[in-house]
Amino acid sequence: MLSGRIIKGIGGFYYVETERGIYECKARGLFRKHNTIPLVGDKVLIRVNEEDETGYIEKIMDRSSQLTRPPVANITQAIIVMSVKEPDINFWLLDRFLVMVEYEKLDTIICINKIDLAKDEELEFINIYSKAGYSTIMASAKTGDGIEELREKLKNNITVFAGPSGVGKSSLLNKIDKRLGLKTGEISKKTTRGKHTTRHVELIDIGFNSYVLDTPGFSSLDLSFVEEEVQLGSYFREIDKYSYKCKFSGCLHYKEPGCEVKKQMELGNIDKVRYKNYISFLEEIRNTRRY
Ligand SMILES: Nc1nc2c(ncn2[C@@H]2O[C@H](COP(=O)(O)OP(=O)(O)OP(=O)(O)O)[C@@H](O)[C@H]2O)c(=O)[nH]1
Ligand SMILES: [Mg+2]
Ligand SMILES: [Zn+2]
Structure with missing residues (x-):
């Protein structure tokens, strides 16, 4: 055999x-x-x-790991790709992706593509994520910014590229390895959305003991894999970091008194939008559990 x-x-x-x-x-x-x-x-x-x-x-x-979306085994690392413009970055979706990769215990890199389309001050939001403990790369498949950094991160890894349609996942991969020639698509002028150019899931050998997985973009992500409300906080790195100081163990950082997470949010150490998304996911998990 x-x-x-x-x-x-x-x-x-x-x-x-x-x-x-x-x-x-x-x-x-x-x-x-x-x-x-x-x-x-x-x-x-x-x-x-x-x-x-x-x-x-x-x-x-x-298997060392198993994802359901996309259906793939033995992935070691996820690169979540969002574009800063065309389509605009979607923080709600980004935070959902992050919950998933934290749940799967994958190494994670947030890659913001198409920085050629934005002014410097429009890229400042990334500090929220690096401060929360995530690796981040600012890139442009057009100008080549960030490509060397991405190439370095791919070595000795099996990396999935995930993110919405049209953000430039295939374009980045083509830039990383000139031999790939992956199909890339136009952004619809009307909706500034991608049109699902990549259709199937394929692992690509790019040498250096590394594989990459180009995936079709998706626009939603079901959080039903989170079984207990109380787990959710552990999938937000900065919330997890402070929660040990909450007055109650099992604090959901919702309406409980003596909540350190809410205190750190007021102090500016936890981003308000991230916290708002946390609460919205928490309510969603709570509502789908109530039969
Ligand atoms: N200005 C600019 N355009 C880019 C950049 N990267 C990709 N694009 C364009 O964005 C469009 C979509 O790129 P794709 O690489 O097909 O996007 P994708 O994420 O693979 O999309 P799906 O396969 O549908 O999920 C194409 O028209 C690319 O030329 C970039 O860094 N800057
Ligand atoms: Mg693609
Ligand atoms: Zn709390």
Whole structure:
């Protein structure tokens, strides 16, 4: 048997990269029975049919991580891409992405693209996120700003690029590795939204022991994976940092007295918009739990 990694899945076929090349493989019925479906990113063992050079996936190795959206395994790092303009940055969505990657315990980088379209003072918001404890990169696929920094971060990682449609995920990847030639799209002049140019999930080998995953943009993100309201605060780094000083353990930083998080917000150490989004997500989780 030959070991490899699933880099793409289309219509029931899996493309497995091995030291002998890429094999088109089918999964055995066995997996469906046990409720494990092979995912892009999976390390697998395949049996190759020498006659037609196709293969069967015989075994899926244990996963170090598993995302549902996009469906992919063994990711080590997420780069959340937002554009500063065209489309305008959406903080509500950014904060939702951050909740997801914190939940998945992935290393996270916030990448703000299209800085060529903005004035310096329009980029100051990023301090909120670096102060909260996130790595940030300001980039432009057009001018090449930030590209070297991104390239450096990708080394020895399997990195997913996630973010809304039209923010420039594929454009950034094309700039990082000139050989990729990923399809990129126009922004609709009317809505300044992207038109979902990238349609499937594919892991791309860019050398240096690194893979990148270009993903189709999405405009919403369900938070139903957060099971308990009380967990939510731990997915906001700056809220998590102060919550140990709240008067009540299990404080939701909502209306409780003696709440350190609210105090730090008043002092300006926690951003008001981030806090507002926290409260809005908290209410959402609370309302979907009430049957
Ligand atoms: N001005 C400017 N335009 C950019 C930049 N990066 C990308 N664009 C443009 O933005 C549009 C969308 O870029 P894509 O790379 O297709 O965006 P995407 O995030 O991959 O979109 P989906 O695949 O639909 O999710 C294209 O017209 C790009 O030329 C940038 O840094 N500056
Ligand atoms: Mg794309
Ligand atoms: Zn509190």
